[in-house]
Amino acid sequence: MTAVDFLNLLIAAVLLAGIYAVMSVGMTVIYGVMKIVNLAHAGFMMLGAYFAYEFFERFHIDPLIGAALALPAFFLFGMAVHWLLIRWLPKSDQPTLSSLLLMFAFWLVLQNIGYLFWGNMDRSIFTPRTLTVLTLGPISISLLRLIVFFAAVLCVCALQLALSRSWYGRAMRALIQNPYAAQITGVDDERIARITFGLGTAFAGFAGALLAMLYSFSPDFGRPFLIRAFVIIVLGGLESVSGVAFGALVLALVETFSILYVPAGYQPAISFGLLVVVLLVFPKGIGGLLERKWRPA
Amino acid sequence: MQSSFSYRNYFPSFLIAAFLSISLVIFLPSCNRGGQNAGNAITVGVVLPITGREGKPGQYQKEGIELAIKQINDAGGIMVKDKNKKLPVKEVFYDDGSDQAKSASLVERAMSSDNATAVLGGYSTALGEAESVMADRYQTPWITTGAAASTIFSHGYQYTFGTLSPTxxxxxxxxxxxxxxxxxxxxxxxxxxxxxxxxxxxxxxxxxxxxxxxxxxxxxxxxxxxxxxxxxxxxxxxxxxxxxxxxxxxxxxxxxxxxxxxxxxxxxxxxxxxxxxxxxxxxxxxxxxxxxxxxxxxxxxxxWWSKKLPYPQVKKFVQDYTQFTGHDPDSWYPATAYDAVRALAQAIEAAGTTNKTAIRDALRNVELKDSLLPGGTMKFGSNGQVANAFxxxxxxxxxxxxxxxxxxxxxxxxxxxxxxxx
The missing domain is CATH 3.40.50.2300 (Response regulator)
Known part of the structure; x- marks a missing residue:
């Protein structure tokens, strides 16, 4: 492999990591605060894709603006879903079967609502940007992937900043670290959970809208991404936004570069093999391992 | 004494149960049960994906099948000699949601509880492979309209047919x-x-x-x-x-x-x-x-087929299909499904009975002389698969x-x- 090939692959992997990070971060914050494995995440992503599509088709609104609009819209939608369904779930500091079943059922409902409204046709968003390629000498980069990457990075950084600087972020982190102690100090866990679910849903919708620019989609959209999101959040240590970014980068690098040495058909086996290894060797994720290593004595 | 009943304690499980029920109702394959084959109609099972990743081609194949059934029924049905009358074709449709396991079980259902005379479907190789094992088990002719892989036709199955030429x-x-x-x-x-x-x-x-x-x-x-x-x-x-x-x-x-x-x-x-x-x-x-x-x-x-093929039957099919569905045929999908129904109808007529084994035998000899497929004639080979040119x-x-x-x-x-x- 030449240096140019290597660089092209590295760029492809980093851009892919951006996509992976934005689609996983919503799932992580929801798991962190509420210990809910949000299987409906793929459904929210699918709705996000259609959200951008409808704005684009009906009002000719740029899908990037559509993706930005998806953030507040899905935030409110997520809060409504929380108020309607999630708040009735029994509270636990471990994932429960009832939450898993509820979210799975909700995903199926969303999927079927998708079929009801949009049918089974594959839709896609085609803009002049879709096939634009930036060429820097022998290196070519898809403009759209670059835009999606920067949008994803911007959002993940904004979330990280909000979590570390705002009162809400501190309350949320407190709930992740020790829910009982957080409640004693006056953190309203119900309110924080509602906001968190809204935030997680907003990120899922945003990710779906961004992905709609890159892929064709149908109401079944999101399934392969959901499985990868699992791998990423486990790699990242389940509860940390920076861990998600790290997990996304690891998965994207492994998936992209492993293909050079093993047939592409074994790509899923590599990803899930990585998941098994991490679960067995570093149950708190690679992020947790590094955190332990770098923690001051 | 105050009751210990708490609405909040009971609501979650109730809510989850309600949700699961709703989702099951919605998620259950949209089916159009034709009931038992009462002798007044020929029940044909159709199992195709109209949802999921193969939903669109499956939908087109369904349209091809339904157009053929409509044309047969408009012409009075299929002549069955041992009943001495024409019988209409009754479709029992199941959406397998592009799911292999569901696909196989729905074919089983069509062949057993619906007692279909024959079953059509199996769009995409993966779904077709899952379905193909049922035909010999229930001794019911099964014609795949959308699976072409050689593995389906290399097991020596006796009731399996396919209108797609090998990949x-x-x-x-x-x-x-x-x-x-x-x-x-x-x-x-x-x-x-x-x-x-x-x-x-x-x-x-x-x-x-x-x-x-x-x-x-x-x-x-x-x-x-x-x-x-x-x-x-x-x-x-x-x-x-x-x-x-x-x-x-x-x-x-x-x-x-x-x-x-x-x-x-x-x-x-x-x-x-x-x-x-x-x-x-x-x-x-x-x-x-x-x-x-x-x-x-x-x-x-x-x-496997193009709407531009220069045959009069293709021109007529394109016209009828467009009128029936409101859109042009998109690629080859509806044509192989349409011909599968016509081949089945011809086989039933040749067999003169709704006996499944007799229909299977007749299918082996069917020669659809006004086929839409390249070459203009369709005939099943010894392994049950056609071999029309691409x-x-x-x-x-x-x-x-x-x-x-x-x-x-x-x-x-x-x-x-x-x-x-x-």
Whole structure:
């Protein structure tokens, strides 16, 4: 492999990591605060894709603006879903079967609502940007992937900043670290959970809208991404936004570069093999391992 | 004494149960049960995906089947000699949601509890393979309208039939077409091929067809890269990088519709170019052309049928189908399904009974002389699969599609090599 090939692959992997990070971060914050494995995440992503599509088709609104609009819209939608369904779930500091079943059922409902409204046709968003390629000498980069990457990075950084600087972020982190102690100090866990679910849903919708620019989609959209999101959040240590970014980068690098040495058909086996290894060797994720290593004595 | 009942304690489980029930009701395959075969109608089971990743081709196949059934019923039904009357065809439809396990169990249901005289369906190789095991178990004729992999027809099943020619033939026809371009001087001899094949029997058969042709025609092409890829992968950049590194002149992939769109988008975004480019049986689909605009121009595909075939029956079918559905046939999907129903009707009429084994025997001898498929005649081979030729179509600018091979069916010249994008 030449240096140019290597660089092209590295760029492809980093851009892919951006996509992976934005689609996983919503799932992580929801798991962190509420210990809910949000299987409906793929459904929210699918709705996000259609959200951008409808704005684009009906009002000719740029899908990037559509993706930005998806953030507040899905935030409110997520809060409504929380108020309607999630708040009735029994509270636990471990994932429960009832939450898993509820979210799975909700995903199926969303999927079927998708079929009801949009049918089974594959839709896609085609803009002049879709096939634009930036060429820097022998290196070519898809403009759209670059835009999606920067949008994803911007959002993940904004979330990280909000979590570390705002009162809400501190309350949320407190709930992740020790829910009982957080409640004693006056953190309203119900309110924080509602906001968190809204935030997680907003990120899922945003990710779906961004992905709609890159892929064709149908109401079944999101399934392969959901499985990868699992791998990423486990790699990242389940509860940390920076861990998600790290997990996304690891998965994207492994998936992209492993293909050079093993047939592409074994790509899923590599990803899930990585998941098994991490679960067995570093149950708190690679992020947790590094955190332990770098923690001051 | 105050009751210890708390609404909050009970509500979650109630809510979850309610949700599961609702979702089950919605998720259960939309079915159109025809009830038992009471003797006043011929029940035909149809199991196809109209939701899930194969939903769109499945929908088109369903439309082809329903058009044929409507035409048969409008003409009074199928003459059954031992009942001395014409019986209408009653369709029992199940949506398998593109799920293999569900697909097999729904075929089982159609064959057992619905007592269907025959079952049609099985779009895509994976779903067709799952369904194929049921036919001999229930001794009910099963005709796949959308699965072509040789594995389905190599088990020696006695009740299995298929209206798609083998995928190996697709591979060899593709290579034959490229060979004809070499003979015409449009391409040079000794060009290098890169193959990217989906990780299914379909992909394997396609690759084998190409490799067999190359072995039989030495000097035309050499394969410098051949690899399988994951069906439904969200990213093909690593695979495409390997293809790029192979420095091939021609890139032949075998992919389903969604993978074709994703891979071709990434192919274009990474600035790749090959003298000829194909995604197997995918190419002219309107979804792909809408998703990629002129990015699909000059892609060629080997397909089982084209609406441009110069036969009067094809023209009539296109007219009837458009009237029936309100849209043009998109690629080959409805035609093979339509012919499957007509072949079944002809077999029932020839058998003169609704006895399933007699119908199976009649299907073996059916010869549909006004078939829509290339060649104009359809006949099941000894393994139950038809072997009609493929037509090669090529996308042209402004959403045009031409049949470019074989010569006697061509509606336009093949453009080779593909012009480079400016």
């Amino acid at each position: 190996t033939l697709l591979g060899s026809t593709t290579a034959d077409f490229l060979g004809s371009l070499v003979d015409q001087g449009k391409l040079k001899k000794g060009l290098k091929l890169a193959l990217a094949l989906e990780n299914t029997d379909h992909g394997i058969d396609y690759g084998n067809g190409i490799k067999q042709w190359i072995q039989q025609h030495p000097g035309y092409f050499t394969v410098v890269f051949s690899e399988n890829f994951e069906l439904g992968s969200p990213d093909f950049s690593g695979l495409l990088q390997k293809v790029k590194a192979a420095k091939a002149d021609i890139f032949l992939a075998d992919a389903h519709l969604q993978d074709y769109i994703t891979m071709q988008r990434q192919y274009l975004q990474s600035g790749m170019y090959h003298q000829m480019l194909s995604y197997g049986a995918r190419g002219p689909e309107s979804d792909a052309r809408k998703a990629l605009g002129d990015g699909t121009d000059y892609i060629f595909a080997g397909i 037509v090669i179509v090529q996308n042209k600018p402004e959403d045009k599609v031409d049949i470019v091979y074989p010569k006697d069916a061509a509606t336009g010249e093949a453009i080779a090599p593909t012009p480079r994008k400016k």
